[in-house]
Amino acid sequence: MVMVSKHAVNEKGHLLIGGIDSTELAKTYGTPLFVYDLSLIRERARGFNNTFKEQNVQAQVAYASKAFSSVAMYQVMKQENLSLDVVSAGELFTAIKAGFPVERIHFHGNNKSKEELLLALEHKIGCIVVDNFYEIELLKTLTKEHGQKVNILLRVTPGVEAHTHDYITTGQQDSKFGFDLLNGQADKAFQEVYQHDYIHLLGLHCHIGSQIFDTIGFKVAAEKLIKKMIEWYNDYGFQCSVLNLGGGFGIKYTEEDSPLEPSVYVREMIIVVKDLVAETNFAMPEIWIEPGRSLVGDAGSSLYTIGSEKEVPDVRKYLAVDGGMSDNIRPALYGALYDAVIANKMDETNVEDYTIAGKCCESGDKLIEQISLPKAEPGDILAMFCTGAYGYSMASNYNRLVRPAVVFVENGKHQLAVRRETLEDIVHLDLPLTLEKE
Structure with a gap:
């Protein structure tokens, strides 16, 4: 060779x-034929997990499976001790068929149906990432009817624009995703779920875009979300335990692309969060991320x-x-x-x-x-x-x-x-x- x-x-x-x-x-x-080199996927997965371990930070690395979903791919992610981000009943059903640990499945989506939420509740998945007020009302009804508690994150748009293609930028204010952090929607959503009998708020989630080559957007988003979590702690004594900063880490498609090593993105996020919580009595949250493309793309x-x-x-x-x-x-x-x-x-x-x-x-x-x-x-x-x-x-x-x-x-x-x-x-x-x- x-x-x-x-x-x-x-x-x-x-x-x-x-x-x-x-x-x-x-x-x-x-042909046509897609060929995946699993050794590269395992190397990336272990790189993300090891970076958090080296920094002594509790974390979940969830594979954003919209990048590529199949039973066998989910089983690879299970082998590598990753969590899983799904966005539909189809992806959730595939994960269940793959034997993926349900407690490590996070359900996303801006228009989850009643049937999809019932499927998630039936299988007692680890977390639902709530995207809008309609979904909050659905969850209130369904959890009460079934007498079942559910863990959630509130997805927020932090007003951070990633330097990427307009079609795949999702963190700015004008977005179909999430509660706006700047106009009070996120605070209203917090009030809707705070101290609810069946809904347990873990923390906040954001995703600022895709194919991002620098750390600036992630750092600014982390700062905005942590400050909001500290604000809720000071005002209500409520301790958010999870900060999910999404994914979007870029890869090298051509020689013109210059992405950073995945560990660089992670370390920069950790530094921002550690610095902010060190100034307060707020406990260090778990940091969750959702790499998809950066795990399987190249x-x-x-x-x-x-x-x-x-x-x-x-x-x-x-x-x-x-x-x-x-x-x-x-x-x-x-x-x-x-x-x-x-x-x-x-x-x-x-x-x-x-x-x-x-x-x-x-x-x-x-x-x-x-x-x-x-x-x-x-x-x-x-x-x-x-x-x-x-x-x-x-x-x-x-x-x-x-x-x-x-x-x-x-x-x-x-x-x-x-x-x-x-x-x-x-x-x-x-x-x-x-x-x-x-």
Whole structure:
């Protein structure tokens, strides 16, 4: 094995993922194919947990599973002693099927239904992150009807804008999420749940955005939330025990990205909280965080088979692959950038500039706008990196394309984690027409 541009390559000049020839993975499981290197996920998970231990701070690191949800992935997180952030009945049901410890499940969402809350209560999950007054009233009714107490966090918007894409910025005042910290909504929500018979308030939660490359926003948010918690302590003698600062830690999609090490974000948060509580009688709260992308994003790669090529003279060369926006909508939705290689030509020189196009019936179905690669031929395998977050989880059956398989690799071994859909899967919910033509 040798390293080519930071990628492991075998004697055949083929890209290795988790010690396995990527072209063999493509041959075995077909393409498009998501491949996750579990060793990288475990390394990140342990890095987060160890940072809190080194700082002697009680904490929960919850995997924000919207990044990628499956039974097997939840079981990996269970092995690494992480908690779990779910946002729907589907994610919660998957976690239950995976045997995930229910006391470490946190239920998020800005419009939880009665049925979803009942499912959470039925399984006695660890915490519900309450997002609005409607949800408070639902919980009051349901917990009283069932005589069941529930732990909650209040999600607040601290008025902190992360420097990120507008679509994925959630901590500013104009947001569909949470109680506004600045206009009194958070205080009103506190009054609604304070000393309630069935609702136990643990503390506050915020999430300021995604793909964040500095610590400033996290530090400011931590300061705002801790000051509010201290205010409630001084006014009511109420001790919040949990401060959840969300996630959003950036990863390196391309050479232009410069994220910090995850431990840096964590240490900066801890410093702010420790400094503030040291000035008061307020006890140090547990710190919870919710990494998703930073746990699985760069551990995932997508393998595609290259098909047709089209040259528009003096404009560009299109190189089409057998996937596209149906398995990775982020480039079309956010203008997200990715890097890629031809997995079976790692020892060849880049000689052509290509636009990587998908096969969906949309002109905007481009996975990469411009990239230099070796001369490509039909049947070559394109490997696109850092697709582990929001690729499969946002995949669709647009154009009735089947969703890809997902494979886990680790230390030279591999296993199927999600099977590829079949054409029969595509129609299995369809029903025949029964209305007669007039």
